[in-house]
Amino acid sequence: MRVGPLREGTFRSALHEPRTAVVIGRLLGAALLTCFVTGLLSHVLQQPPDWLRDHLPSRPVAGYRVTQGLHVISGIAAIPLLGAKLWTVYPKLFEWPPARSVAHALERLGIALLVAAMLLELFTGLLNNVQWYPWPFPFRQTHFWLGWLATGGLLLHVSAKAPLIGAHWRRVRPGSAQRRAFLGTVGAAVGLVTVTTAGQTVRWLRPLTLFAPRRPDVGPQGLPINRTAAQAGATTPPPGWRLTVTGPRPYQLSLAELTAMEQSESELPIACVEGWSAGARWSGVRLRDLLDRAGAPASARVRVTSFEAAGPYAVSEMSASYARDPLTLLALRVNGEVLPPDHGYPARIIAPNRPGVLQTKWVSRLEVI
Template sequence: MRIGPLREGTFRSALHEPRTAVVLGRWLGAALLTCFLTGLISHVLQQPPDWLRDHLPSRPVNGYRVTQGLHVISGIAAIPLLGAKLWTVYPKLFEWPPARSVAHALERLGIAVLVASMLLELFTGLLNTLQWYPWPFPFRQTHFWLGWLATGGLLLHISAKAPLIGAHWRRVRPGSAQRRAFLATVTAAVGVVSVTTAGQSVPWLRAFVLFAPRRPDIGSQGLPVNRTAAQAGTTTVPADWRLTVTGPRPYELTMAELLMMEQVTAQLPISCVEGWSAAANWTGVRVRDLLDRAGAPPSAQVRITSLEAAGPYAVTEMPAPYARDPLTLLALRVNGEVLSADHGYPARIIAPNRPGVLQTKWVARLEAI
């Protein structure tokens, strides 16, 4: 006996129909593909494969700021779009019989996997912008593979539904007022969540930042801080701190000796994976000058070691294109002030087109490898 939502005629709204689903699907597909491609860029910059490491570009200076900003903006915009899309098609969940054939059962299983992976991908990504991880699995690796699963499932779903999508792709008659009102409401919802969060990476929208986790102009020395010196255990810097640079001609430098070297100022952004970014004027010594003094070859990568005792980015590696860029600095000052402890005193790395997690703070050692 068919009861509840399984009864015929239970869903009476005229919006549970293919044309509305196709229109929403176009918008959602564009948002998800943008999110996926920019996410791949972020993953490659953070963990480049060996064959690509020496070919990663250090320019444009704001490249990562733009791509990661788009990643988070499109991901947040996809949440109301996915909700509207699922509302439009959810009566299909209660079709009778549940499976008409083996092919139909496999199709429904594929849709279940697609929806589950999309929901998990978007909401774990949203919580990542808040730096809240209430789950036992590693976020970055899980987010990466869920992205492939969701995108692959989306492409398979589009292939399976291509005839239906094609039949409703173009509007063949004036749309109903009810559909227009619904789509206008969805558009307004996407616009609101985008405008009120995008200002964390788009400077001209900063005045409208209401719900973004960070305001890029608020924080120590005018910049936000993701990981404080207290969290990293670096509030006390050894009084005899020296920078160690290794290579064919290894050496050490005190702070006074670093300050005697040529000081370069560059305006560069800090661009974090959580989606916020902020530009500042950084002053310090070019990393390539430090490597040249150590006799490192132009092709050398650099291993950077922090005073931070533990943490996933206490040791990072910088490919040669970044290390040799004239804008890549071992920064000692920001916006004319000596670095605060939270911003990496006594010295930190700042490089163009590079994720914020790799702009190592509290630097103790540079090793040419």
């Protein structure tokens, strides 16, 4: 017989029942599926498969700002929902005997893997928001595959429990005051964590940004940064810095020569994987003008190289859809002022619908490929 704190009769709350679990579960499922789909979009934009890399769209301009903002908002909202869901069903996690049959054992093993994947996915995602990585494994790849495990496990679990979920999907009798109070508390918790963090990307919630790791109006020239020039080893350009453009007609340009070229302006956001974004007015030379001068074909991709000392995104590639977009600039100024070192002086890439990590700073070379 089971004894101790998990013995029969320990879980006395009337809320450990299917109706409460279903109500919480459908909200949690919506948050997790939103998080999964927007996370896939982010992954594709950062690391597109070969068959897709030349077909990524540069519009809508704020597409990545919206999808990645939703990704982080839904992920944070899922944390209190997952806690409430686990509290509702945890007596079932301690059923005795642990396995009544092979099928029952496999079902419980699947639930254990599902819960573990969800907890690890949300935990690592939350720490990524504050750029703290206390683990030895790479975050992005691990987060990607955990997303598949968690979502696949969720769909299998819903399939297995479909009859029970269907029986309690609609309210068949007035809910108890205790259940209403519990669901109201969960809703208040979700609302609180959402409105106090979403302001890092939702402009009209900015005054309520109490717990977000970034404020989108704080930083050099009113823009946040993730990585300073000092951290990147790029506080000053190399002696005699010149922009090198390779192609059928290669050439080099000094900063003075770049500044003397026709300048264009673009209103574009910086949108980062951590969920924050901020709009700015950028000015510089259209990338397509630089490519045309080098004789680049209209369909050519471009490899952009930074002079930073080291970093995982010191080199990025752009498909023609980005490189030829009239809003894509080799930016020399932001909000009417010369770029500060932390924003990429002397020149950086800025393009629409593109993750911030790929908006390469401290550019030294453009290579037609």
